[in-house]
Amino acid sequence: MFIIKHNEKETVHNNIVDDATNIYEAKYLSKLSQYLLKQGYTNNEIVILTFYEKQVNLIKEDINKLGLYALKVKTVDDYKGEECKIVLLSLVKSNDNYDIGVLNWFEKVYIAFSSAKIGFYIIGNIDNLVKGDNMLKEKYNTNKDNNIDPRLLGIWEKIIDKAKELDIIGDTLVLECFNHKNKTEIKTYKDFEKCPDGGC
Numbered sequence: 001m002f003i004i005k006h007n008e009k010e011t012v013h014n015n016i017v018d019d020a021t022n023i024y025e026a027k028y029l030s031k032l033s034q035y036l037l038k039q040g041y042t043n044n045e046i047v048i049l050t051f052y053e054k055q056v057n058l059i060k061e062d063i064n065k066l067g068l069y070a071l072k073v074k075t076v077d078d079y080k081g082e083e084c085k086i087v088l089l090s091l092v093k094s095n096d097n098y099d100i101g102v103l104n105w106f107e108k109v110y111i112a113f114s115s116a117k118i119g120f121y122i123i124g125n126i127d128n129l130v131k132g133d134n135m136l137k138e139k140y141n142t143n144k145d146n147n148i149d150p151r152l153l154g155i156w157e158k159i160i161d162k163a164k165e166l167d168i169i170g171d172t173l174v175l176e177c178f179n180h181k182n183k184t185e186i187k188t189y190k191d192f193e194k195c196p197d198g199g200c
Contacts, residue, residue, distance in 0.1 A: 003122045003160070004124075005127070006028075007127070009094050013054060020093065020101065021055045022094060025090040025124070026090065027189045033063065033068065034192070037071075038198025044072075046071060047088070048088045049090070049112055049115065050091075051092060051101070072084075077108065085116075087121070089120070105149060109155075130156050133153070133155070134154070136148055137154050171187065
């Protein structure tokens with residue numbers, strides 16, 4: 001498991017906050033999935049998940065440009081009850097209002113986190129997410145807002161704290177060549193160009 005941090009903003013469509021995309025995350029996960037396929041994994045062993053239908057469509061556009069037509073991209077809701085060897089998760093939400101959307105819905109987050117068998121990569125604006133989560137917690141404790149699911153309040157901060165403890169979170173993903181053990185630092189999706197053939 002590794003959590004990839006960034007601060008690239010989401011795009012809201014038709015002024016509907018739950019109709020969002022994140023271009024940076026789409027490009028990053030498209031490139032990461034291409035890299036994993038070059039490591040020998042198959043299309044059936046990788047799935048890209050997200051909580052938003054428009055993000056699914058955006059990611060599909062990007063992977064099609066890379067010729068990855070058979071790669072699975074689904075919403076978390078559509079993947080309920082399924083598992084995959086490697087799961088790539090796009091969180092999408094990244095805004096100045098610290099609105100985390102459906103990321104405070106227990107069932108959706110549970111499905112996402114229980115879908116991976118051996119590899120789980122999450123990409124998102126983590127600082128934004130924790131701030132939004134804490135704001136919801138404060139709002140719930142103050143007003144007892146019935147629209148807030150208390151089961152997830154504060155959970156993102158706990159997840160991030162544990163990830164920091166295990167050193168599985170950061171803005172840089174380190175790839176290691178299987179044959180030569182050379183390491184490549186991926187700070188943005190453009191850095192995947194450093195290993196175009198999947199190796200050094």
